[in-house]
Amino acid sequence: MxxxxxxxxxxxxxxxxxxxxxxxxxxxxxxxxxxxxxxxxxxxxxxxxxxxxxxxxxxxxxxxxxxxxxxxxxxxxxxxxxxxxxxxRIGFWGSEFRLLGQQERSKVVEEVVKAASEMASRRIGALIAIERETGLDDIAETGKRVDAVLSAELLTTIFYPGTPLHDQAVIVRGTRIVAASCVLPLSEDPTVGLGVHTRHRAALGLTEQSDAVVVVVSEETGSISLCWDRRMVRGLNKDTLRDRLTSLLQPVVPPPAIPLRRGWLWKTKKTGTGSQ
Incomplete structure (x- = not known):
């Protein structure tokens, strides 16, 4: 060969x-x-x-x-x-999430944590979906395009009661808010209890169809929940939310490539040529 x-x-x-x-x-x-x-x-x-x-x-x-x-x-x-x-879709072959540097990832985490903590203290309901590898263009198309730099202030403004885009979910891609007022699919898991509210069901539903990470703020209790990979963790505070998001938004490190030695290839080629 x-x-x-x-x-x-x-x-x-x-x-x-x-x-x-x-x-x-x-x-x-x-x-x-x-x-x-x-x-x-x-x-x-x-x-x-x-x-x-x-x-x-x-x-x-x-x-x-x-x-x-x-x-x-x-x-x-x-x-x-x-x-x-x-x-x-572009998101199938690659994603902006993979291209983010560590500083940008930390910035995304801090802005989301700051916004979630502020809205939880004021009992403002929120649904923040953070795109990872799986593209969320189909979900973004159900809402209104925003295409703005992610910030805690903008997130709080979007979800403030009475504003045009406060209902449904926000889609975050990289360091930008792609769309707001987006409709998420409800969970089809029959094991989800009746006590789970619609906002949390929607968050779980998205994680059943993608690898997105979804932050949920309950307007009834002011509690913060985090959904990913068909699972949900409730009762998070500012520190635990930051730790979870930091861990979940780390890039997947591929295994190291096996180098091909030039001398071995040259030797193989030379041997194959001589045997013909």
């Missing part, structure tokens, strides 16, 4: 791995995640049935291989359409 063939193989593997990673990222938290798990179990069972020579089971599972895809497309058409829409 010469150097060019090796490089082509490495690129091929990396592209396929990246596509699989993105498919899993899209499916996570949706009905499609259960079907992917089921497919994995199905193909393991198919392989074992053939290995153990279970003729009837192998025939039945093999028949489903040809008829199953059509049924999956029909049953999961909404998820497939949503996934294709996400692939066409």
């Amino acid at each position: 010469d150097g060019i063939t090796l490089l082509r193989t490495v690129v091929d593997i990396l592209v396929v791995a990246f596509l699989f990673y993105k498919i899993i990222q899209l499916a996570r938290g949706t009905r499609a995640w259960q079907i992917l798990t089921g497919l994995a179990v199905f193909f393991i069972a198919l392989g074992l049935s053939r290995k153990l020579q279970l003729v009837t089971l192998s025939w039945l599972l093999g028949y489903l291989v040809y008829t199953g895809p059509v049924a999956l497309v029909i049953l999961f058409y909404p998820e497939l359409r949503h996934g294709l829409e996400q692939m066409g």
